[in-house]
Amino acid sequence: MTAIVVENLVKDYPTRKGPVRALSGVSFQVEPGEIVGLLGANGAGKTTIIKILCGLVRATAGKAEIFGIPADRPEVAKHVAALLEGSRNVYWRLSVEENLRFFAGLQGVGLREAKRRAAELIHFFGLGEKRRVTANLLSQGMKQKLALACALVKGTPVLLLDEPTLGLDVEASHELRGFIRELALRERKTVLLSSHDMGVVEDTCRRVIILARGRVVADDLVSNLLSLFRTRAYRVALRNGLPAEVLAELTPKFPSFRWLPEERALHVELWPSQNFYELVDALRAAGAEIEGLSRSEPDLEEVFLRLVRSEKEAP
């Protein structure tokens, strides 16, 4: 059975000035065991989707289901846990152990099993030395780990993570990404992770759904999206730079020529009809000395920006 089904989801937030549309017919599905990233700028609708799936926000129209259970029914919580506001999701006056036992109990887990799960997660997240420390005394990274552990202690097959690395330093963010990847592999959790941080999504998810203005603008494997925007772009480093007259001479033949003075390099995108050797020959003929050559690969950030810009330009 499909883990998450979202179909023609519409959400209008009522305001004094009239309804504000947050989602305009969003549809996607997530299969069990998949880690899917929800990528979008602020206000794109990521958090709204996650909160509708948790039953915390009512959809205006459309379908949102977890393992066939409508998301607005409380029973859906048997299958889904969420990290919604990071470290704010835990009780700051309760210790690490007490938080974990409380959230397990809230799911209806008995004390003995709750203790076992808590001990396992404390070990997994390396919180052993801090297990009796109240959450308010933990570092931001540890609080975030505890919040993730509190979502995991419920033992649900689906995990929704809203901006899980928000506010973390680079090291803590990398550590948490590692935990998420390992969890998905080890426990075959279905993970839907929202972020506006491309690195987090590229690092943890195989598939990404890109949102802009409440619409899905792309839904594909990260590798497919990258190859979609892969161009025949090269960066050619030149030892002695490129005189302006040579640049002017070569530009009609290679209109995409762009001189990067700080890098003393040339950026060029070849047309399908052009041969790479034509570029090398033209540079050699102009007396340029090639020092290095590399192919420019698009990253997820570039893919995201291109897709979102094209969506904005669409009528």
Add this chain to the structure above:
Amino acid sequence: MRRVHVFFAILSRFLIEIKRYPFNTLSSIVTLYLVFLLLFAGARYAQGFGINVFGEGLEALVVGFLVWTFALAAYSDLSWEIMREAQQGTLEQLYMCPFGFPFVSLCWVVSSFLVSFLFSGALLGLMMLTTGKFLRLPLGTLIPLLFLTLAPIYGVGFVMAGLALVFKRIQAFFQILQFAFVPLLFLPAEAGWAKALPLTLGSRLIREAMTEGKTLLALSASDLLVLLGTAAFYFGLGIMVFKLCERVAKDRGLLAHY
């Protein structure tokens, strides 16, 4: 069985937080005791002039004050808790309980009742020592009577909690409401319309149990039925208003906001 685990998780968190904030816990009992001392001094002064301020004398004052402290906890605990949870960011997690948030609230209410019972027991001991009036404590009669008397106030608590979900800051309204309970406690419960009000009939029956030692069987059956009816009516009404507010909060995406 899983619901029992939810209840114990909520109760144990309640107790841990009481333990973590000992000053707050102690000061709330001391404050209530000081308020009682003021009332007691006033009542004795009035008695000197032959005026019986609390109808049936000091026993009425002790019982009335006791029910009032319970009522304060009953209507404010849940709404305070909702405001606090929304403020610290944990309210949405409570909403994700598989048995629904009303069940979580109910567990909270019962936990709060049990803890109030312990605190009010301590307060009652202090009050009895102060007044020299030692009341009977037939727990088998008192606990169901207290629960039925307070059920309408829990209903009010659910209304307040619902309002807190939507409007978040409703503290000012709290201050007014706590004093509105006082006349309800001392109204004569003989008139039919007065019996239908929250607290009025219940506090009279509790007084009868504590001063005259009446058991549930010795109390008027029709009064008990009216008490049950008003308890169900106000509690049900409170839940309905809460559900309505919850719907508004979910429509507007307000659960996490403060």
